[in-house]
Amino acid sequence: MDVCCPPGVTHRPVRVDLVTALKPVCPNAGLPTPLIKDLLLHLTVCQLDELQPALNQRGISTHSGWIGVLQDMCGPNHGLDLHTEEEAKHEVMRSLFTLVFYGFTNNFVKKNIANLNNPSFLWAAAKCIRHFLLTANTHKPLQSLTAEQWPLLNLLEKRITSVSVSQSIDLSNRKTQTGLYILHRLLDHGEAKEVIVHVQCPIMLAWLLHGRGSQYINPELKDLMHSKKASCTSQTASTSADGASCSRGLETHASEDEDDQVTPCKRSKLDSVSVEEGSRKADLTVDPQVLCQTFTPCEGPSAGTCPWGQISCLEIRQCGSDSLRVLNSTLPTFFCLRSLTLHSFSTFRDLDVLGLARGLKQLTDSSRSSLTDLSISVLPYTELVEILLDASPNVTSLYVEIQTLIWGPRFSSHHPTTAGSDMSAELPLEKLTVKVAELQTDLRFITSLLRRSPHLTSLHLAGMRLPSGSSQSHLLTTLSESNHFLRRLNLEDLKLSDCLPEILNLLRNCKLEELLFNDCRLLEKCSDKEESLHQLVAVLKSVSSLHTLGLAQNRLAKNVCVLAELFSGPSPSLVKRLDISSNFIQPADLLKFAEELRTHRPPHRLTLDLRKNPADRDCDTWNNALKRLRPFCVLLVEGWKSTDTMVDHISNM
Incomplete structure (x- = not known):
């Protein structure tokens, strides 16, 4: 075979x-x-x-x-x-x-x-593969898994660990039962413990969470589970276009099933879901246990009580208010939940976030919470970050995006939710990502958070804008003083052009393994850019733990040749990955860099990211440089159109 x-x-x-x-x-x-x-x-x-x-x-x-x-x-x-x-x-x-x-x-x-x-x-x-994407409106491929492709479903059940639902599911449609049955097989009989929901469909979310970790029973779903026919409930109304199929009336029409060829191999053992041959008015069920008895083939295992799986990782990528209300109801008893990711294309309302905080607080108070990873975007302002952390003090990994609204009522720091909270207590955070989109950021918010997180090993900050005349030097000083276990530092879209002394001091007092400065304008205010880069390289070489260095989008241009000195001398850097993409490196400068690097060869094969540099200015010279680099580098390159990057060109004139 x-x-x-x-x-x-x-x-x-x-x-x-x-x-x-x-x-x-x-x-x-x-x-x-x-x-x-x-x-x-x-x-x-x-x-x-x-x-x-x-x-x-x-x-x-x-x-x-x-x-x-x-x-x-x-x-x-x-x-x-x-x-x-x-x-x-x-x-x-x-x-x-x-x-x-x-x-x-x-x-x-x-x-x-x-x-x-x-x-x-x-x-x-x-x-x-380990991930299965369920697309509800493509019925025939799903149907094949219950017929001629039955062995494939058995294999997927053993292999799949993550399942995502890409479309709203109309629980009134008999074809839907096939998708629900496959989800049941993967989530309850199989190994899948991670669920990703791409759409705003509250009733579908309630079905996914029912019995899989939380003791909460959604009343609308309960009616559907115990009725012979699914009927519309007020909760199925969607607040977004993506949830349109959830907002329709849940009454089945015979015309919808004219091309439906699903014929279970055996009749259900329950009268409430019996399917008569030729009938277009088959009773509907959304109960996974009943569905399993309906679809199990004759030669399959004998019917019995099915197991209920547990969801340890949940991600909702279009999380509106309706979906959040369903989730918040389940949180107090969602003891197996380890990771929660919520994303909304529009900014969350503060009342929705405060409701989430209350649910998280109840889960924490139960002393049975497993939640350690929390990701939420987009929050309307920074104060809500500390409220969420206070509600879930066991979280070790936090990802937040903040986009401040310039209209509407502002949250009051005297809100009852914060009463009695200790906003100075030490946090167990190990990984922290904060991405900000606002005109001005209060630096005290992030420095306070850093001081409360002495165990931090990974930090990613992006987009923080300070008032005119202010500097990010205080941020770097706080890192040097408070976060001695930091191993991965990613600073993105931050103005660090006046912070070279603080950067050098941080590098001398840390054991970083990954350092990424993406679009930080490192050399913008340096009168002698080459000399400043020499100073940075000299200190970087002394960080023996460093294996990844990212300097993308910093306008290094012709000064890129200085980076070859990382690997010079008796104690060369052990960096294995160097990102110098989007630095307007001309072909002639890359060729010079390649010659320098051939003289000072890295001790390990170097992964070199050269994407988004103007290779088309002189293709022959560029290709000649790549030819010199390939013997000791893994090159990441892609096409370039100089006409698409005029702004970057002007910035380097």
Whole structure:
């Protein structure tokens, strides 16, 4: 049996001659290794998967073959930062499985349809992927998982750890039962504990959360679970266009099911969901336990009480007020929830956030909370961050985006929610991300948060604007004094042009492993930019723990050559990844940098990000520079159009 084929399916690859030639690749026999590596670029996805175990036995990696597929999918100029065979293979399978399974197409799928449109590929891909996307309005592919593709559903049940729902689900439609049953198999019988909801559909969210970690029972859903036919409830009204299908009346019309070919293999054991052949008025059920009895095939396991899964990670990507009310009701007893991510395309209302804080506080007060990761965007102002932290003091990872509204009533610091709160208590935060979009940021907010978080190991700050004449130096000083365990620092879109002394002091007193300055205008006010960069490089070399350095979008331009000194002298830097993208590095300057780097070769193979630099100004010189770098660098490059970057060009004149 082929390794990539499901039971009863014979794999018939198109390039039989190549597979036949590569079949005898046992450790001590077969074609010469260089020839095999050349042939890898000509194999299909299924052929690569089939031959990989034998090739690995011989010590040959299929990495180049998978990268070749990705380049064919994304284009030759797309930067691919995938260093291992399994990373590249997973990216291929992840990208293609959803397209092929649902019958979607792009140029790559059209060109390779003969190799991909077969059960062999779906079986091979299902062994690799960990995430399943449920698209509710594509009924026939989902239906196939309950019929001829039943073995594939069994495999997905064992492999999938994350499930996402991309569209609103109309619980009145009999076709919906197929999607609900598949979700039940993955969430309750399978290994999936992470749920991602892409749409604003409160009743669907209630169905997903019902019985899977919280003891709360949504009253509207309870009516649906115990009724013979689903009926519309007030809660199903959606507040966004994406939830339109939830706001329709939940009355089934026969015309909706004219092309519905779902025929369960056996009749349900419960009269309330019996399905009569030829009837277009089949009773509906949304109860997972009943659905499982309805869809289980004759040769499947005997029907019984199904398990209830637990959701440990929940992400809602279009979280409106209605969805938030459903979630807040479940929080006090959502003991298995470890990670919660809430995103709204518009700014959350402060009353909604305060309701969330109350739910989190009740969960914390139960002493059974597992919640450690909290992510929410977009908050209307910074004061709400500390309210959320006060409500969930066990959180160790916090991600927030803040966009201050310039209209409407402002939150009062004397709100009852904050009464008795200790806003100076130490926090267990280890990872903190704060992204701000406002005209001016009160720096005291973030420095206070940093002082309360002495265990912080990862910090990402973006977009903080200070009043005219103010400096971010106080921020850097606070980091030096209060956050000695910091290992990853990412400062983005912050003006640090007057903070070189504080940056150098921070580097001398820390053990950073990753340092990212993205669009921080590091050299903007330096009278001697080259000398300032020399000072920075000299101190960076002394940070022996540093392995990732990002200086994207800092207008290094011709001064990029100074960075080669990182690897000079008796104690070269151990940096393995260097990001100098978007720095308006001209081809001649890159060539000079390449020559310097050949003189001072990095002790490890260096991943060098050169994307969004003007390669087209002199393609021959640019390609010559890349040729010199490739022997000791993994290069991340992509196409460039100088006409699209005139603003950056003017800024460097």
